[in-house]
Amino acid sequence: MSSGRCAACRYLRRKCTEDCILSPYFPSNNPQRFVSVHRIYGASNVSKLLLRLPIHVRAEAADSLYFEAQCRLEDPVHGCVGLVFMLQQQIQAAESQLVKTRVQIAVMKSQAQHPQPREAESSFNNPFLRHFDNDANLSFSNQISSGFI
Amino acid sequence: MRGQEPRSTSSCAACRLLKRRCNPNCIFAPYFRSDEPKKFAKVHKVFGASNVSKILIEVPEEQREDTVNSLAYEAEARLRDPVYGCIGAIALLQRKMIQLQHDLALARSCLARYTATPSCIGSTDVPVIADPLGDFPAGCGGSIDSFSWNLSYELNQEAHMYDFSQIPYV
Numbered sequence: 001m002s003s004g005r006c007a008a009c010r011y012l013r014r015k016c017t018e019d020c021i022l023s024p025y026f027p028s029n030n031p032q033r034f035v036s037v038h039r040i041y042g043a044s045n046v047s048k049l050l051l052r053l054p055i056h057v058r059a060e061a062a063d064s065l066y067f068e069a070q071c072r073l074e075d076p077v078h079g080c081v082g083l084v085f086m087l088q089q090q091i092q093a094a095e096s097q098l099v100k101t102r103v104q105i106a107v108m109k110s111q112a113q114h115p116q117p118r119e120a121e122s123s124f125n126n127p128f129l130r131h132f133d134n135d136a137n138l139s140f141s142n143q144i145s146s147g148f149i
Numbered sequence: 150m151r152g153q154e155p156r157s158t159s160s161c162a163a164c165r166l167l168k169r170r171c172n173p174n175c176i177f178a179p180y181f182r183s184d185e186p187k188k189f190a191k192v193h194k195v196f197g198a199s200n201v202s203k204i205l206i207e208v209p210e211e212q213r214e215d216t217v218n219s220l221a222y223e224a225e226a227r228l229r230d231p232v233y234g235c236i237g238a239i240a241l242l243q244r245k246m247i248q249l250q251h252d253l254a255l256a257r258s259c260l261a262r263y264t265a266t267p268s269c270i271g272s273t274d275v276p277v278i279a280d281p282l283g284d285f286p287a288g289c290g291g292s293i294d295s296f297s298w299n300l301s302y303e304l305n306q307e308a309h310m311y312d313f314s315q316i317p318y319v
Contacts, residue, residue, distance in 0.1 A: 040204075042197045049195075049231060057232045064236040068223060076204055077212045080235045081219040087242035094249040101256040108263035 007034040008043060021047050025062035033066055040069040162189040167198060176205050180217040188221050195224040 006023030009016035011034055016023055022043070026034040037046055046065060050058050071080035078085070162185055163177035164170065171178055177198075181189040192201055201220060208216050227234035 040196065040200060042200055045195065045197055049227075053231055061232045064233050068227075068235055072204070072223075076208050077216045078219050079223055080239065081222050083239050084222075084235065084242060087239065087246060091242060091246055091249060094246065094253055098249060098253050098256055101253065101260055105256060105260050105263065108260065112263060 004028050007031045011035060011038065012043060021050050025050070025059060036069040036073055037065050040072050041065060159183055162186045163193070163198060166190060166193060176202055180214055191224040191228055192220050195227045196220060
């Protein structure tokens, strides 16, 4: 094993001891990883956080800290919370689409089971379309979505 | 509104925690009011006051409140889940999104069965739509997939840990 310093100790210009808490997760061949984490959290905070964790999860913790640090460096205002917000928006849109599609299925199924001799009935007479508006009435959708597919 | 009380007599939450005098130009004062001590305490514990200060100085003033809110959210997530922090919340949302995409694909396939050829209702010959979800990418930022998710628990069961209603950007 190399006797060189880890990226953290190299950056901090200190001796890298055998029990250095940071060295397993910030190897010397990836100095940028530690620089990113240090800029956002600080070496001291990272060390404290890792020390509080069981050894078997420290690698995941270091990875997640690095990811969040990278997000924050790329977007100082929102960091990775921007991703949370974007996903929430995507989920809302997808849920809305799903509701609309299921309502359409309900209408088609109803028409298929009870074919009408006239043209498509007005929304006033159609029990499904009556409750459906452009904003996708979610409470109604919940009634039809359970076990629908 | 911020700053109406005389700052010379009241310290912001940050200066109170750091036990220092809160001067009129304190960068924390507008965003860490004295009646919200926990907010700064959490942010300080995760990021450190110095790092927060550097981040705030780098962003335009009109965006600092959003910055503080996002830092507070991240700090809260990290304190709640020291291993995955905010990433855990993102992973949960991604899983939910994938499930929704699956459900939507099924629903669209089912709808196609009814709309393509009405006479085929009940038939199994109608082809399934290959890629109905061009509008919704599987997630955002492919880099999160590089994690080796060696989770020791089902994230769905831990969904209550993440209060998504507290997202500050609604």
